[in-house]
Amino acid sequence: xxxxxxxxxxxxxxxxxxxxxxxxxxxxxxxxxxxxxxxxxxxxxxxxxxxxxxxxxxxxxxxxxxxxxxxxxxxxxxxxxxxxxxxxxxxxxxxxxxxxxxxxxxxxxxxxxxxxxxxxxxxxxxxxxxxxxxxxxxxxxxxx
Numbered sequence: 001x002x003x004x005x006x007x008x009x010x011x012x013x014x015x016x017x018x019x020x021x022x023x024x025x026x027x028x029x030x031x032x033x034x035x036x037x038x039x040x041x042x043x044x045x046x047x048x049x050x051x052x053x054x055x056x057x058x059x060x061x062x063x064x065x066x067x068x069x070x071x072x073x074x075x076x077x078x079x080x081x082x083x084x085x086x087x088x089x090x091x092x093x094x095x096x097x098x099x100x101x102x103x104x105x106x107x108x109x110x111x112x113x114x115x116x117x118x119x120x121x122x123x124x125x126x127x128x129x130x131x132x133x134x135x136x137x138x139x140x141x142x143x144x
Contacts, residue, residue: 021046021047021048022046022047022048022069022070022135022136022139022140022141023048023049023050023066023067023068023069023070024041024047024048024049024050024068024069024070024071024072024135024139025049025050025051025052025053025059025062025063025066025068025070025071025072025096026038026049026051026052026053026072027052027053027054027055027056027059027071027072027073027074027077027082028054028072028073028074028077028101029054029055029074029077029078030054031054033124034052034054036128037049037072037101037128037131038052040128040129040131040132041072041131041132041135043132044132044136044144046136046141047132047135047136050066050067050068051063051066051068054077055077055078055079055080056073056077056079056080056081056082056084056085056088057079057080057085059071059073059085059089060085060088060089060092061092063089063092063093063096064092064093066093067093067095067096068093068096069095069096069097069139070096070097070098070099070135070138070139071089071093071096071097071098071099072099072101072131072135073085073086073089073098073099073100073101074100074101074102075100075102075104075105075109076102076103076104082100082102083100083109083112083113083116086098086116086117086118087116090117097119097120097138097139098117098118098119098120099118099119099120099121099122099131099134099135099138100113100118100120100121100122101121101122101123101124101131102121102123102124103123103124103125105121105122105123119138120134120137120138122134
């Protein structure tokens with residue numbers, strides 16, 4: 001599912017004279033889960049969470065300034081759903097890769113995500129280590 005493209009993360013890392021850093025934005029309506037995702041993702045020194053939102057409208061509004069490499073997006077949130085937000089995300093931050101992390105992914109939803117151009121998706125019953133590995137792959141870095 002993830003697209004392979006390491007040029008941006010590698011370029012950013014070499015410009016900073018350090019290991020590549022992947023910036024990540026989290027969008028999920030459950031604050032406790034965002035905390036767990038942030039702790040798990042930032043357990044890898046190459047990942048930095050640069051922003052968070054509890055709804056898609058706030059996320060889309062903040063993306064142009066945050067300019068994350070990867071967005072981790074929930075599907076079911078109050079108001080605008082994650083799937084409905086994908087075109088707006090692409091418009092607001094065209095270079096941002098999208099990883100959908102949701103409890104509600106069946107075959108039909110996976111087909112919709114693929115058609116919408118989402119880079120990767122996984123269910124929330126997957127280990128947070130799998131989320132970290134997916135974010136790294138989508139961001140063009142090798143999981144450790």
